[in-house]
Amino acid sequence: MSTYVYGIARGDHPGPPEGVNGVGDPPAPVRTLRAGELAAVVSDCPGQLRPKRRDLLAHQHVLAEAGAAGSVLPLRFGSVSEDDDVVRGVLEDHGEHYRGQLDRLDGRVEYNVKAVHREEEVLRQVVADDAEVRALQAANKASGGGSYQDRLRLGELVANGVRAREVHDAKAVEAALAPLSEQQNPGPESAGWLVNLSFLMRRDATAPFVNAIEEFQQANPHLEVQVTGPLPPYSFVEPAPAHA
Amino acid sequence: MTVVAAQQQGGSGGGSSGLYDVLELILDRGLVIDAFVRVSLVGIEILKIDVRVVVASVDTYLRFAEACNRLDLEAGPRKNPGLPDLVGEMTESGARGKSKGALSGAAETLSDAFKQGASSSGSSREEERESEPAPRKPRRTTTARRKEESE
Numbered sequence: 001m002s003t004y005v006y007g008i009a010r011g012d013h014p015g016p017p018e019g020v021n022g023v024g025d026p027p028a029p030v031r032t033l034r035a036g037e038l039a040a041v042v043s044d045c046p047g048q049l050r051p052k053r054r055d056l057l058a059h060q061h062v063l064a065e066a067g068a069a070g071s072v073l074p075l076r077f078g079s080v081s082e083d084d085d086v087v088r089g090v091l092e093d094h095g096e097h098y099r100g101q102l103d104r105l106d107g108r109v110e111y112n113v114k115a116v117h118r119e120e121e122v123l124r125q126v127v128a129d130d131a132e133v134r135a136l137q138a139a140n141k142a143s144g145g146g147s148y149q150d151r152l153r154l155g156e157l158v159a160n161g162v163r164a165r166e167v168h169d170a171k172a173v174e175a176a177l178a179p180l181s182e183q184q185n186p187g188p189e190s191a192g193w194l195v196n197l198s199f200l201m202r203r204d205a206t207a208p209f210v211n212a213i214e215e216f217q218q219a220n221p222h223l224e225v226q227v228t229g230p231l232p233p234y235s236f237v238e239p240a241p242a243h244a
Numbered sequence: 245m246t247v248v249a250a251q252q253q254g255g256s257g258g259g260s261s262g263l264y265d266v267l268e269l270i271l272d273r274g275l276v277i278d279a280f281v282r283v284s285l286v287g288i289e290i291l292k293i294d295v296r297v298v299v300a301s302v303d304t305y306l307r308f309a310e311a312c313n314r315l316d317l318e319a320g321p322r323k324n325p326g327l328p329d330l331v332g333e334m335t336e337s338g339a340r341g342k343s344k345g346a347l348s349g350a351a352e353t354l355s356d357a358f359k360q361g362a363s364s365s366g367s368s369r370e371e372e373r374e375s376e377p378a379p380r381k382p383r384r385t386t387t388a389r390r391k392e393e394s395e
Contacts, residue, residue, distance in 0.1 A: 005277075056270055056271075076282065078285065090279050155308040
């Protein structure tokens with residue numbers, strides 16, 4: 001039976017609370033494997049594990065519950081070991097590295113912040129700030145929308161203006177929040193947000209960060225800011241060196 | 245601002261709130277250990293496609309020009325939308341299909357990725373239904389943005 005691994009904790013970690021379910025259907029009970037001064041939060045792995053909603057949620061849920069009971073290094077979804085012994089071997093082989101990571105991330109949580117423009121608001125800004133855009137827009141409107149070339153020209157100018165604001169606003173988000181966190185890492189590229197950043201901070205000191213986001217949102221109604229957290233520090237764990 | 249409390253309470257293990265917002269982190273961040281095998285994410289790799297927020301394309305330019313012509317500069321921001329502009333809305337959906345660029349793309353990309361993941365991996369109907377995570381969230385987001393666009 002292969003073993004699904006959720007995360008790595010210190011040897012004295014109590015494990016997630018009773019009744020927290022792991023991946024699979026029916027859900028596998030979550031167990032704790034100990035080796036040396038470390039522990040791994042694991043469960044039996046179902047025969048055919050796929051990235052399904054239920055299993056993604058289970059992964060996140062186990063890590064959130066275990067993380068609340070003590071520092072846990074979250075593994076990426078879908079990490080499967082041949083058996084329990086291989087897991088224990090990993091804990092023994094890279095013990096020093098993982099203990100260092102656990103010290104660094106002790107009591108820390110991640111907040112992920114994303115933002116997009118509210119289109120109408122940002123267009124309004126672009127038009128208001130650029131005389132050329134304003135003149136073109138007025139001319140197009142006066143001639144019932146303008147020729148194909150006219151519309152293309154206006155659209156391109158506006159697109160450039162919006163892009164410039166994306167860059168500007170991404171920096172503004174970062175500048176407003178970075179001082180309130182210990183560390184930051186970019187979120188995965190791909191999602192189409194103008195900014196996608198993860199911040200690391202102490203679990204017991206998140207209020208100033210969350211308040212700063214709220215203030216920033218109020219001061220920038222042309223942005224739609226979304227914050228997710230507290231999360232296990234997914235974006236701040238570092239793999240063990242290849243030949244440690 | 246949307247605050248998503250990712251920490252789920254209780255031991256039920258249910259509830260889909262926040263899954264969409266942490267999906268990319270669960271799938272793309274977190275510790276990778278060489279000695280472990282990773283479950284195949286075939287179909288979900290589409291998440292890695294780089295979607296630029298504003299796509300430089302003729303479709304995008306025309307869409308922006310159209311949106312600008314509909315802007316009422318006299319009105320302040322956050323105007324009550326009133327009756328939707330039906331023609332505008334139809335044009336909008338047409339453009340979405342083609343360019344799928346710009347601001348509304350993000351949630352759809354995730355949702356498309358998941359549907360693909362489901363269809364390539366689901367073998368029974370029940371599985372396919374289960375593998376669509378939190379369909380409420382992206383739909384709501386898309387509706388909200390479309391409403392803004394047609395204001």
